[in-house]
Amino acid sequence: MKSIFSCGKNLAVIVWLVLTFGGGNHLLASDWTGIYALVDKVVLEPNEQSPERIQIWGVFILSKGEFGDKYETRMRGYLYFSLPKEKPELAKTEWADLKKIAGTGQCVAFGSRRELEKQHARVRGKQDKPELPDSFPLGIGLTKLRDDHYQVRSLKSLPAPRP
Numbered sequence: 745m746k747s748i749f750s751c752g753k754n755l756a757v758i759v760w761l762v763l764t765f766g767g768g769n770h771l772l773a774s775d776w777t778g779i780y781a782l783v784d785k786v787v788l789e790p791n792e793q794s795p796e797r798i799q800i801w802g803v804f805i806l807s808k809g810e811f812g813d814k815y816e817t818r819m820r821g822y823l824y825f826s827l828p829k830e831k832p833e834l835a836k837t838e839w840a841d842l843k844k845i846a847g848t849g850q851c852v853a854f855g856s857r858r859e860l861e862k863q864h865a866r867v868r869g870k871q872d873k874p875e876l877p878d879s880f881p882l883g884i885g886l887t888k889l890r891d892d893h894y895q896v897r898s899l900k901s902l903p904a905p906r907p
Contacts, residue, residue, distance in 0.1 A: 775813045778855030778881050779823070780805040780889070782899040786843040789874075797826050797877050798839050802846075803902045804867050805895055807857035818898050819867040820905060825880040835880045842886065851896045856883025870905075 783802040788795035801822040808814040827835050838854060845852060859881035868874075889896050 775807070776856055776858075776884060777853045777887075778807050778857045778860035778883055780815075780851065780853050780895040780899060781823075782849070782851050783842055783846045786839070786846045788839065788843070792843075795827075795836060795839060797824065797874075798842070798880070799824055799874055800842060803899050805898060806865065806867065807860055809857070809861060815895075818902055820902055821867040821869045821872075822874075823865060824868060824874050824877045825865070826877040828879045828882055831882055835882060838880075838882075838886045845888070849900075851889040851893070851899050853887045853889055853895075854884065855881035859883050 781800065781802055781804050783800055785801045787799040787801070789797040789799070799822050803818055803820050804823060805818045806816045808816050842852070842854075859879075863878040863881055865878040865881065
């Protein structure tokens, strides 16, 4: 039979592990987020009532690899996605949320790094025609980021484009 002391000791070790390795964003060994974004505008195609594709314009930080915490350098441009075959209604809900936050200055996270890696999605420049959309990378849902999140400063520090 275990004593209360040994149970308390085990609990203390567990608490220490959680605080050391999972207590904050800066200590994460793995980040499942696929995309961090500061969204300027959203264009739904062919229309808002029956969207099949989405252009998300703004500043983006895309994950690099299926696992870990590596990210590409932030880029301004647009992401071009089509509805995924699985859960298209869920994607449409996220698209509506992206449309609502566009232009507000609110940074968000969405998609999973695993799904993004499968798609080989990329940030396209304003000179790139919207063709051959990637499949929208469902995953973690759409999450609003607090201003102290480690990716927000980078997203907001890129100068606005010249008209």
